[in-house]
Amino acid sequence: MKSMTGYGQAAQANEAYELNIELKSVNNRFLDLQIRMPKELNPFEAEIRKIAKGKIQRGRVDVFINLTPLKSGNKKVSVDWELLQQLVTELQSGGREHFGVVDFPVDQVLIKAMEQPDFVTLIDQPTEEDTLEELVRTVAKEAFTQLAVSREHEGAGIKKVLLDYDNKVQCLVTELKGFVTEYEADFQQRYQAKLEEYLGNTVDQDRLLTELAILLERGDIHEELDRLTIHLEKFAQLLETTDPVGRELDFLLQEMNREVNTIGSKSSPIQIKDIVVQLKTILEKIREQIQNVE
Numbered sequence: 207m208k209s210m211t212g213y214g215q216a217a218q219a220n221e222a223y224e225l226n227i228e229l230k231s232v233n234n235r236f237l238d239l240q241i242r243m244p245k246e247l248n249p250f251e252a253e254i255r256k257i258a259k260g261k262i263q264r265g266r267v268d269v270f271i272n273l274t275p276l277k278s279g280n281k282k283v284s285v286d287w288e289l290l291q292q293l294v295t296e297l298q299s300g301g302r303e304h305f306g307v308v309d310f311p312v313d314q315v316l317i318k319a320m321e322q323p324d325f326v327t328l329i330d331q332p333t334e335e336d337t338l339e340e341l342v343r344t345v346a347k348e349a350f351t352q353l354a355v356s357r358e359h360e361g362a363g364i365k366k367v368l369l370d371y372d373n374k375v376q377c378l379v380t381e382l383k384g385f386v387t388e389y390e391a392d393f394q395q396r397y398q399a400k401l402e403e404y405l406g407n408t409v410d411q412d413r414l415l416t417e418l419a420i421l422l423e424r425g426d427i428h429e430e431l432d433r434l435t436i437h438l439e440k441f442a443q444l445l446e447t448t449d450p451v452g453r454e455l456d457f458l459l460q461e462m463n464r465e466v467n468t469i470g471s472k473s474s475p476i477q478i479k480d481i482v483v484q485l486k487t488i489l490e491k492i493r494e495q496i497q498n499v500e
Contacts, residue, residue: 207445208500209360210234210265210452214353216345224274225341227349231357233498234266243271250342257343261350262357263450264500357500364495365445371492372442375462375485379438382469382481383431427469427478434465452499459496463489 214229239258241251258267441458444451466489470482 207361207365207447207451208262208354208357209364210357210498210500211360212353212356214349214351214356216348216352218341218345218348219276220337220341222276223338223341224276225345226272226274227345228270228272229267229349229353230270231262231265231267231353234264237262237264238266239269240266241269241271243269244273246273246338247271247342250339253339253343254346257346257350261354262500264452265357267353361499364499368445368492368495369442371488371495372438372445375488375492376435376438378481378485378488379431379434382427382478385475385477385481386427386431427472430465430469430472434462434469437462437465450500452496455496455499456493459489459493 210231210233212229212231215227217224217226219225237259239255241254243251254269254271258269437458441455441462444454444458463486466482466485470479473479473482
Protein backbone atom coordinates (compact mmCIF):
# COMPACT_ATOMS: atom_id res chain seq x y z
CA MET A 207 0.00 0.00 0.00
CA LYS A 208 1.22 3.46 -0.89
CA SER A 209 0.26 6.89 0.30
CA MET A 210 -0.21 9.74 -2.16
CA THR A 211 1.84 12.01 0.09
CA GLY A 212 5.60 11.92 -0.33
CA TYR A 213 8.86 13.66 -1.16
CA GLY A 214 11.73 12.84 -3.47
CA GLN A 215 14.93 14.57 -4.51
CA ALA A 216 17.97 13.80 -6.63
CA ALA A 217 20.89 15.73 -8.13
CA GLN A 218 23.77 14.97 -10.47
CA ALA A 219 26.21 16.80 -12.72
CA ASN A 220 28.09 16.17 -15.95
CA GLU A 221 30.82 18.22 -17.62
CA ALA A 222 28.43 21.02 -18.58
CA TYR A 223 25.47 21.07 -16.16
CA GLU A 224 24.31 20.35 -12.67
CA LEU A 225 20.71 19.11 -12.50
CA ASN A 226 18.53 19.04 -9.39
CA ILE A 227 14.99 17.60 -9.29
CA GLU A 228 12.70 17.97 -6.27
CA LEU A 229 9.29 16.27 -6.01
CA LYS A 230 6.39 16.87 -3.64
CA SER A 231 3.18 14.84 -3.92
CA VAL A 232 -0.27 15.10 -2.32
CA ASN A 233 -3.55 13.27 -2.82
CA ASN A 234 -5.55 13.65 -6.02
CA ARG A 235 -8.09 11.48 -7.84
CA PHE A 236 -5.81 11.10 -10.85
CA LEU A 237 -2.13 11.54 -11.71
CA ASP A 238 -1.48 15.26 -12.09
CA LEU A 239 2.10 16.31 -12.85
CA GLN A 240 2.89 20.01 -12.44
CA ILE A 241 6.36 20.49 -13.93
CA ARG A 242 8.38 23.66 -13.45
CA MET A 243 11.64 23.62 -15.37
CA PRO A 244 13.93 25.78 -17.55
CA LYS A 245 12.97 26.08 -21.19
CA GLU A 246 16.16 24.25 -22.17
CA LEU A 247 14.60 21.08 -20.80
CA ASN A 248 11.28 21.36 -22.65
CA PRO A 249 12.33 18.71 -25.21
CA PHE A 250 12.60 16.18 -22.36
CA GLU A 251 9.22 16.76 -20.71
CA ALA A 252 7.66 13.70 -22.35
CA GLU A 253 10.48 11.51 -21.00
CA ILE A 254 10.00 12.92 -17.49
CA ARG A 255 6.27 12.18 -17.61
CA LYS A 256 6.96 8.65 -18.84
CA ILE A 257 9.30 8.01 -15.91
CA ALA A 258 6.72 9.42 -13.48
CA LYS A 259 3.95 7.16 -14.77
CA GLY A 260 6.21 4.16 -14.31
CA LYS A 261 6.54 4.91 -10.60
CA ILE A 262 3.19 6.33 -9.49
CA GLN A 263 -0.43 6.09 -10.62
CA ARG A 264 -2.34 8.69 -8.58
CA GLY A 265 -1.70 11.99 -6.85
CA ARG A 266 -0.70 15.54 -7.66
CA VAL A 267 3.07 15.83 -8.01
CA ASP A 268 4.84 19.19 -8.09
CA VAL A 269 8.09 18.79 -10.00
CA PHE A 270 10.77 21.44 -9.50
CA ILE A 271 13.77 21.18 -11.84
CA ASN A 272 16.83 23.40 -11.57
CA LEU A 273 19.50 23.35 -14.28
CA THR A 274 22.79 25.11 -13.46
CA PRO A 275 25.43 25.66 -16.18
CA LEU A 276 28.87 24.86 -14.78
CA LYS A 277 31.82 27.29 -15.12
CA SER A 278 32.86 27.49 -18.76
CA GLY A 279 30.78 24.45 -19.30
CA ASN A 280 28.77 25.80 -22.19
CA LYS A 281 30.64 29.01 -23.16
CA LYS A 282 33.38 29.51 -25.74
CA VAL A 283 35.77 32.42 -26.24
CA SER A 284 35.64 33.84 -29.76
CA VAL A 285 38.47 36.08 -31.04
CA ASP A 286 38.16 38.20 -34.17
CA TRP A 287 41.47 37.17 -35.70
CA GLU A 288 40.78 39.06 -38.90
CA LEU A 289 40.45 42.31 -36.95
CA LEU A 290 43.70 41.56 -35.10
CA GLN A 291 45.53 40.99 -38.39
CA GLN A 292 44.23 44.30 -39.73
CA LEU A 293 45.42 46.08 -36.59
CA VAL A 294 48.88 44.50 -36.80
CA THR A 295 49.22 45.46 -40.46
CA GLU A 296 48.00 49.00 -39.82
CA LEU A 297 50.24 49.55 -36.78
CA GLN A 298 53.31 48.15 -38.48
CA SER A 299 52.67 50.29 -41.54
CA GLY A 300 52.04 53.37 -39.43
CA GLY A 301 55.07 52.65 -37.27
CA ARG A 302 57.41 52.55 -40.25
CA GLU A 303 55.87 55.63 -41.80
CA HIS A 304 55.66 57.84 -38.73
CA PHE A 305 58.16 56.47 -36.23
CA GLY A 306 60.57 54.40 -38.25
CA VAL A 307 59.63 51.37 -36.21
CA VAL A 308 59.66 48.08 -38.08
CA ASP A 309 58.18 45.75 -35.42
CA PHE A 310 55.44 47.38 -33.38
CA PRO A 311 55.32 45.93 -29.78
CA VAL A 312 52.88 43.05 -29.49
CA ASP A 313 51.45 44.27 -26.19
CA GLN A 314 50.54 47.56 -27.79
CA VAL A 315 48.81 45.68 -30.58
CA LEU A 316 46.76 43.67 -28.09
CA ILE A 317 45.84 46.76 -26.08
CA LYS A 318 44.63 48.41 -29.23
CA ALA A 319 42.71 45.28 -30.22
CA MET A 320 40.98 44.99 -26.86
CA GLU A 321 39.67 48.51 -27.32
CA GLN A 322 37.73 47.38 -30.35
CA PRO A 323 34.10 46.28 -29.74
CA ASP A 324 33.39 42.59 -30.25
CA PHE A 325 37.08 41.70 -30.58
CA VAL A 326 36.62 39.07 -27.86
CA THR A 327 33.16 37.58 -27.23
CA LEU A 328 31.68 34.66 -25.28
CA ILE A 329 29.39 32.49 -27.35
CA ASP A 330 27.21 29.53 -26.38
CA GLN A 331 28.54 26.19 -27.42
CA PRO A 332 26.01 23.83 -28.94
CA THR A 333 24.77 21.53 -26.18
CA GLU A 334 25.14 17.82 -26.74
CA GLU A 335 21.45 16.97 -26.43
CA ASP A 336 22.07 13.27 -25.94
CA THR A 337 24.32 13.97 -22.95
CA LEU A 338 21.78 16.32 -21.38
CA GLU A 339 18.93 13.89 -22.04
CA GLU A 340 20.83 11.11 -20.28
CA LEU A 341 21.43 13.41 -17.31
CA VAL A 342 17.72 14.27 -17.13
CA ARG A 343 16.73 10.62 -17.40
CA THR A 344 19.15 9.49 -14.68
CA VAL A 345 18.23 12.20 -12.18
CA ALA A 346 14.48 11.90 -12.86
CA LYS A 347 14.54 8.13 -12.28
CA GLU A 348 16.35 8.57 -8.98
CA ALA A 349 14.02 11.38 -7.82
CA PHE A 350 10.85 9.43 -8.62
CA THR A 351 12.32 6.31 -7.01
CA GLN A 352 12.90 8.32 -3.83
CA LEU A 353 9.33 9.65 -4.06
CA ALA A 354 7.97 6.11 -4.40
CA VAL A 355 9.96 4.97 -1.34
CA SER A 356 8.63 7.93 0.63
CA ARG A 357 5.05 7.12 -0.38
CA GLU A 358 5.53 3.45 0.58
CA HIS A 359 6.80 4.47 4.01
CA GLU A 360 3.83 6.79 4.49
CA GLY A 361 1.51 4.05 3.21
CA ALA A 362 2.81 1.60 5.81
CA GLY A 363 1.65 3.96 8.53
CA ILE A 364 -1.79 4.30 6.96
CA LYS A 365 -2.06 0.53 6.59
CA LYS A 366 -1.39 0.05 10.29
CA VAL A 367 -4.14 2.50 11.20
CA LEU A 368 -6.62 0.95 8.75
CA LEU A 369 -5.95 -2.58 10.00
CA ASP A 370 -6.70 -1.41 13.51
CA TYR A 371 -9.96 0.20 12.37
CA ASP A 372 -10.87 -2.92 10.37
CA ASN A 373 -10.36 -5.07 13.45
CA LYS A 374 -12.58 -2.78 15.53
CA VAL A 375 -15.35 -2.93 12.93
CA GLN A 376 -15.15 -6.73 12.81
CA CYS A 377 -15.43 -6.90 16.60
CA LEU A 378 -18.52 -4.68 16.53
CA VAL A 379 -20.09 -6.79 13.77
CA THR A 380 -19.44 -9.96 15.80
CA GLU A 381 -21.01 -8.29 18.83
CA LEU A 382 -23.96 -7.25 16.69
CA LYS A 383 -24.50 -10.79 15.38
CA GLY A 384 -24.52 -12.20 18.89
CA PHE A 385 -26.97 -9.61 20.12
CA VAL A 386 -29.32 -10.17 17.16
CA THR A 387 -29.48 -13.92 17.86
CA GLU A 388 -30.29 -13.31 21.52
CA TYR A 389 -32.77 -10.58 20.67
CA GLU A 390 -34.74 -12.76 18.24
CA ALA A 391 -35.06 -15.62 20.78
CA ASP A 392 -36.06 -13.22 23.53
CA PHE A 393 -38.51 -11.42 21.25
CA GLN A 394 -40.25 -14.70 20.39
CA GLN A 395 -40.68 -15.61 24.06
CA ARG A 396 -41.93 -12.17 25.04
CA TYR A 397 -44.34 -12.01 22.08
CA GLN A 398 -45.80 -15.43 22.88
CA ALA A 399 -46.12 -14.54 26.57
CA LYS A 400 -48.01 -11.36 25.73
CA LEU A 401 -50.43 -13.17 23.45
CA GLU A 402 -51.10 -15.85 26.03
CA GLU A 403 -51.64 -13.15 28.64
CA TYR A 404 -54.37 -11.56 26.56
CA LEU A 405 -55.79 -14.60 24.77
CA GLY A 406 -55.16 -17.39 27.23
CA ASN A 407 -54.45 -20.86 25.89
CA THR A 408 -56.40 -20.26 22.70
CA VAL A 409 -53.28 -19.12 20.81
CA ASP A 410 -52.80 -21.07 17.59
CA GLN A 411 -49.12 -22.05 17.46
CA ASP A 412 -48.95 -22.12 13.68
CA ARG A 413 -50.52 -18.69 13.47
CA LEU A 414 -48.16 -17.49 16.18
CA LEU A 415 -45.10 -18.70 14.29
CA THR A 416 -46.35 -17.08 11.09
CA GLU A 417 -46.86 -13.73 12.81
CA LEU A 418 -43.48 -13.98 14.47
CA ALA A 419 -41.80 -14.70 11.14
CA ILE A 420 -43.43 -11.64 9.57
CA LEU A 421 -42.41 -9.38 12.45
CA LEU A 422 -38.87 -10.67 12.58
CA GLU A 423 -38.45 -10.41 8.81
CA ARG A 424 -39.20 -6.70 8.93
CA GLY A 425 -36.25 -6.18 11.22
CA ASP A 426 -34.06 -8.96 9.85
CA ILE A 427 -30.48 -7.71 9.36
CA HIS A 428 -28.71 -11.04 8.81
CA GLU A 429 -28.15 -10.38 5.10
CA GLU A 430 -26.72 -6.94 5.81
CA LEU A 431 -24.40 -8.41 8.44
CA ASP A 432 -23.27 -11.16 6.05
CA ARG A 433 -22.52 -8.64 3.29
CA LEU A 434 -20.75 -6.37 5.76
CA THR A 435 -18.57 -9.30 6.84
CA ILE A 436 -17.67 -10.05 3.21
CA HIS A 437 -16.76 -6.39 2.59
CA LEU A 438 -14.55 -6.37 5.68
CA GLU A 439 -12.70 -9.49 4.53
CA LYS A 440 -12.11 -7.96 1.10
CA PHE A 441 -11.01 -4.72 2.74
CA ALA A 442 -8.39 -6.55 4.80
CA GLN A 443 -7.13 -8.38 1.69
CA LEU A 444 -6.68 -5.12 -0.22
CA LEU A 445 -4.61 -3.69 2.60
CA GLU A 446 -2.02 -6.42 2.00
CA THR A 447 -1.51 -5.78 -1.72
CA THR A 448 1.20 -3.57 -3.24
CA ASP A 449 -1.04 -2.46 -6.11
CA PRO A 450 -2.88 0.89 -6.11
CA VAL A 451 -6.06 0.15 -4.13
CA GLY A 452 -7.35 3.56 -3.12
CA ARG A 453 -10.35 3.52 -5.46
CA GLU A 454 -11.34 -0.05 -4.47
CA LEU A 455 -11.09 0.79 -0.78
CA ASP A 456 -13.27 3.83 -1.33
CA PHE A 457 -15.88 1.73 -3.15
CA LEU A 458 -15.91 -0.91 -0.38
CA LEU A 459 -16.28 1.81 2.23
CA GLN A 460 -19.36 3.14 0.44
CA GLU A 461 -20.84 -0.36 0.43
CA MET A 462 -20.12 -0.81 4.13
CA ASN A 463 -21.76 2.51 4.93
CA ARG A 464 -24.80 1.44 2.95
CA GLU A 465 -25.14 -1.80 4.93
CA VAL A 466 -24.68 -0.02 8.27
CA ASN A 467 -27.32 2.58 7.38
CA THR A 468 -29.75 -0.19 6.43
CA ILE A 469 -29.10 -1.99 9.71
CA GLY A 470 -29.81 1.22 11.59
CA SER A 471 -33.06 1.90 9.76
CA LYS A 472 -34.38 -1.67 10.16
CA SER A 473 -33.55 -2.08 13.84
CA SER A 474 -35.38 -0.71 16.86
CA PRO A 475 -33.38 -2.04 19.87
CA ILE A 476 -31.30 0.70 21.41
CA GLN A 477 -28.31 -1.64 21.72
CA ILE A 478 -28.20 -2.13 17.94
CA LYS A 479 -28.53 1.60 17.31
CA ASP A 480 -25.64 2.26 19.70
CA ILE A 481 -23.43 -0.17 17.78
CA VAL A 482 -24.50 1.43 14.48
CA VAL A 483 -23.36 4.83 15.78
CA GLN A 484 -19.98 3.34 16.73
CA LEU A 485 -19.66 1.73 13.29
CA LYS A 486 -20.44 5.00 11.51
CA THR A 487 -17.83 6.81 13.59
CA ILE A 488 -15.12 4.31 12.70
CA LEU A 489 -16.10 4.20 9.02
CA GLU A 490 -15.78 7.99 8.87
CA LYS A 491 -12.27 7.72 10.29
CA ILE A 492 -11.47 5.09 7.67
CA ARG A 493 -12.76 7.41 4.95
CA GLU A 494 -10.40 10.15 6.10
CA GLN A 495 -7.44 7.78 5.87
CA ILE A 496 -8.16 6.22 2.48
CA GLN A 497 -8.46 9.65 0.86
CA ASN A 498 -4.67 9.58 0.87
CA VAL A 499 -4.20 6.00 -0.40
CA GLU A 500 -2.93 5.60 -3.96
